[in-house]
Amino acid sequence: MKSKDYLKDLNEIKHLMNKSSRFMSLSGLSGILAGIYALTGAFFVNRIINNIKEASNTFESFVISYNSVITLILIAFGVLFLSIITAIYLSWRKAKKHNESLWDATSKRLLINFMIPLITGGFFIIFLVEKEMFTLVAPLTLAFYGLALVNASKYTLGYIRYLGLTVITLGLISLWFLGYGLLFWALGFGVCHIIYGALMYLKYDRK
Amino acid sequence: MGLITNINKAFDHRIRLGIMSILMVNEHADFNTLKELLDATDGNLASHLKALEKEEFINIEKQFIGKKPNTRYSATKTGTKAFKEHIDALERIINKQK
Numbered sequence: 001m002k003s004k005d006y007l008k009d010l011n012e013i014k015h016l017m018n019k020s021s022r023f024m025s026l027s028g029l030s031g032i033l034a035g036i037y038a039l040t041g042a043f044f045v046n047r048i049i050n051n052i053k054e055a056s057n058t059f060e061s062f063v064i065s066y067n068s069v070i071t072l073i074l075i076a077f078g079v080l081f082l083s084i085i086t087a088i089y090l091s092w093r094k095a096k097k098h099n100e101s102l103w104d105a106t107s108k109r110l111l112i113n114f115m116i117p118l119i120t121g122g123f124f125i126i127f128l129v130e131k132e133m134f135t136l137v138a139p140l141t142l143a144f145y146g147l148a149l150v151n152a153s154k155y156t157l158g159y160i161r162y163l164g165l166t167v168i169t170l171g172l173i174s175l176w177f178l179g180y181g182l183l184f185w186a187l188g189f190g191v192c193h194i195i196y197g198a199l200m201y202l203k204y205d206r207k
Numbered sequence: 208m209g210l211i212t213n214i215n216k217a218f219d220h221r222i223r224l225g226i227m228s229i230l231m232v233n234e235h236a237d238f239n240t241l242k243e244l245l246d247a248t249d250g251n252l253a254s255h256l257k258a259l260e261k262e263e264f265i266n267i268e269k270q271f272i273g274k275k276p277n278t279r280y281s282a283t284k285t286g287t288k289a290f291k292e293h294i295d296a297l298e299r300i301i302n303k304q305k
Contacts, residue, residue, distance in 0.1 A: 006301055013225075
């Protein structure tokens with residue numbers, strides 16, 4: 001065997017190690033779109049909150065905020081739902097293009113490891129909302145989402161790890177700016193997703 | 208002598224190299240997963256698995272999932288060590304020739 005064959009051997013080993021342990025069909029485009037949904041959502045939420053603030057008296061502001069709660073919840077779930085659907089659809093398309101399956105050992109492992117910190121965080125946040133301690137919701141959602149990304153990154157494209165670390169950092173910084181939760185959400189879920197999604201798109205998708 | 212000594216004949220085939228690569232990063236893999244990843248036929252894969260088992264580089268665990276028999280494979284300590292030495296040897300040869 002010549003050294004060229006040995007190099008081919010090493011590349012084959014690397015390829016198989018990645019393919020068998022990491023879910024490679026995650027699409028950068030879904031990150032960009034999730035970021036855009038999040039920013040759009042944040043824009044509307046911001047407008048609703050401004051309406052509440054601008055109300056002429058406390059009764060009026062109370063009525064508006066009461067009506068707004070459902071809209072706010074709908075926006076939050078709308079963003080989440082759209083992001084998940086987009087991610088699944090684009091991953092499915094990418095997997096099909098590379099003749100791989102969307103639901104296999106690697107995507108299962110990715111999902112389980114992503115959900116462990118996320119569900120833990122979810123319980124914390126439900127607890128906080130129940131006790132009406134709203135100020136800590138933004139830092140904690142960012143921190144737990146970041147931890148979920150870092151945990152999942154071992155089973156998918158490497159960039160996810162850096163996205164996770166950035167989001168955790170934002171969550172921790174926002175502890176010192178408790179009134180600005182929405183701004184940090186827009187940065188973490190919007191801007192970060194767009195930046196890292198674009199990086200992933202350029203590196204992995206455009207080939 | 209020297210350079211070639213650690214090149215392991217047992218890994219001198221694409222399928223066997225592939226099986227070991229997969230078992231390095233996964234605790235275990237079953238027959239069908241290996242088949243899919245390596246794009247091999249049943250008979251071909253089975254004979255290479257047998258060869259690796261004979262060298263005691265892999266473990267074979269037979270179990271049942273429901274009523275379906277399922278065979279899964281994992282790398283032994285001997286296998287892991289031999290494979291690492293093989294990769295190191297490959298790297299040394301490539302670096303020497305640069």
